[in-house]
């Protein structure tokens with residue numbers, strides 16, 4: 001039996017991070033977490049590009065353009081927090097659907113670090129408090145998937 005999986009060494013790999021500014025109090029924490037994960041796993045600073053968009057709804061648009069570039073993986077980060085209206089469902093569903101669709105169409109992995117929370121506390125917990133940092137997790141998944149993808153291309 002063979003088990004093929006990606007290692008957590010990012011040396012020589014190129015990453016793009018697409019992060020939305022809406023709820024930036026939290027999304028900046030996700031960005032910090034993602035950058036921490038990449039740098040602590042040997043990704044060189046010159047191999048990391050950060051693209052900022054207004055809100056999570058705009059993440060797929062930029063991500064689709066970036067899959068044509070020479071990145072080994074893309075990390076999508078954002079924070080969608082329920083308000084008073086149905087807008088939460090619209091934004092949350094469209095960003096996840098958009099990123100999932102791009103993954104299907106792309107030759108490189110796009111990992112999903114968009115927090116969709118019902119309350120501020122849930123956002124706090126997932127941007128570096130008791131539920132971890134979803135940006136760090138998405139970056140780790142990107143390193144693993146980029147390495148697995150490289151193996152499958154060889």
Ligand SMILES: Nc1c(NC[C@H](O)[C@H](O)[C@H](O)CO)[nH]c(=O)[nH]c1=O
Nearest residue numbers: 020022054055056057078079080081
């Ligand atoms: N309410 C949230 C939004 N809304 C903004 C949209 O993402 C989009 O930028 C706007 O509709 C203009 O096209 N975005 C988030 O990232 N998080 C939210 O909680």
Ligand SMILES: CC(=O)[C@@H](O)COP(=O)(O)O
Nearest residue numbers: 081082083084085087088
């Ligand atoms: C996720 C959203 O779009 C939400 O924050 C907007 O708040 P509201 O539904 O009160 O307009």
